[in-house]
Amino acid sequence: MSQTTTSRKARAPVFISAPLAALVEGIYRADTTIGEIRKKGNLGIGTFNDLDGEMVLLDGLVYCLRPQGDAELIGDDVRTPFALATQFEGDTEDRFDVPVAESDFEHAMLDLVPSPNLMYAFRIDGHFNYVRARSVPKQSNYLPLAEIAKLQTVFEYHDIEGTIVGFYTPTFLAGVHLAGLHLHFITADRLKGGHLLAAAPKDITVKLQHAPAIELGLPMTFDFLAMDRTRDMEADLNKVER
Ligand SMILES: [Zn+2]
Numbered sequence: 641m642s643q644t645t646t647s648r649k650a651r652a653p654v655f656i657s658a659p660l661a662a663l664v665e666g667i668y669r670a671d672t673t674i675g676e677i678r679k680k681g682n683l684g685i686g687t688f689n690d691l692d693g694e695m696v697l698l699d700g701l702v703y704c705l706r707p708q709g710d711a712e713l714i715g716d717d718v719r720t721p722f723a724l725a726t727q728f729e730g731d732t733e734d735r736f737d738v739p740v741a742e743s744d745f746e747h748a749m750l751d752l753v754p755s756p757n758l759m760y761a762f763r764i765d766g767h768f769n770y771v772r773a774r775s776v777p778k779q780s781n782y783l784p785l786a787e788i789a790k791l792q793t794v795f796e797y798h799d800i801e802g803t804i805v806g807f808y809t810p811t812f813l814a815g816v817h818l819a820g821l822h823l824h825f826i827t828a829d830r831l832k833g834g835h836l837l838a839a840a841p842k843d844i845t846v847k848l849q850h851a852p853a854i855e856l857g858l859p860m861t862f863d864f865l866a867m868d869r870t871r872d873m874e875a876d877l878n879k880v881e882r
Contacts, residue, residue, distance in 0.1 A: 652727035653853040654759050654807065655680035661815045662864055663687075663722045664873045666782040670859040674702050675716030677723045680855075683761060685806050685824045686723025688714070691779040691788065694835045696826045697725055698805055703826060705833045707775045709795040711826060721859075724807055724817065726761050730847030739769055742840040749821060750808070752848055757810050759851040762823065764804040766844030771797040773825045773834030786876035794837065801828035804836060815873065816856060818881050835881075 657672045669689045677684065677697065684697035693704040695714075702714045732752070740748050753760055774792045806823030813819065826833035858864070 651731070651849055651852055652681060653855045654724055654726045654761065654851040655855045655857070656817055657686070657720060657723045657857040658859050658864070659816050659856065660722060660818060660877075661869060661873055662859070662867060664785050664871055664876050665867055665869060666784045667861075667863045667867060668721050668779055668782075669863065670719060670721040670861055672720050672723065672857060672859065673716060674714055674718045674720065677720060677725050678702060678716065681725035681727040683728035683763060683805050684723060684725030685822065686720050689719045689721055691776050694775045694824055694833070695720065695723055696805060696824045696833060697723075698803060698826060698830075703830060703833070705773075705775050705824070705826065707777045707793045709773070709775060709793070709832045709834060711831050711833055726849070726851060728761050728763060728847075728849055730763065731849045732847065734846045734848075736841055736844050736846065740841045742770060742838045745839050745841065746821060749846065752846060753808050754850070757812075759810065759813070759854060760808040761849045761851065762804065762806050762808065762821075763847045764841070764844050767801050767842045768797070768839055768844070769799060769842045770838070770840040771800060771802065771825055771836070772838040773797075773836050775834040784871060784876065786871070786879045789880040792880075795832070795834055797827070797832070802826060802833065803828065804839065806836070813854070816854070818877060822881070
């Protein structure tokens, strides 16, 4: 593995359109548009209103990964209840030119995180021996997120080129975003992908960028204003996001 440090200049904050806690309570609609997300950065992840697919924001373009695993470019008028974005260039670049086992992948990525107390954006490009990802079918509002784990579709890809994007979030921000790694995958032809469940890279380049701050949106929707938090967020997230 080789590392190059590309720069140490001031970085953009990570924009988070709403606390993840709202999604856990089943609030699947907000007024934030894809156009607003794209103004906040060129790299990100999230979902769409009614959980209509997984989101990848890559090189400034927003893709929706459908439950069949097909990707579609999304216009600026579509809305999202939850998305993250940042302006990404990369502070560091690491090359893994030997295969990494599925069981070692998460640990290898976490080893690159210099401090557990900042947020970091990831961009991983290259060739994978194996990738497992999922997407969810469109939901009705208010169905608790934990119920949706049963409805997800899981895809497996072997010997595939692609890109993984996402974030590392410190544990003290757990109500705002999933603590630890949250990554989404899209194939190099930008035609398939989903929320990443597992990966075994063959030859990849990993770019990492720290965020000195977060910008958190608080939706002014009735659902959000009236939200009464009742669910065990950590238990629910373990069912659906891990
Ligand atoms: Zn996800």
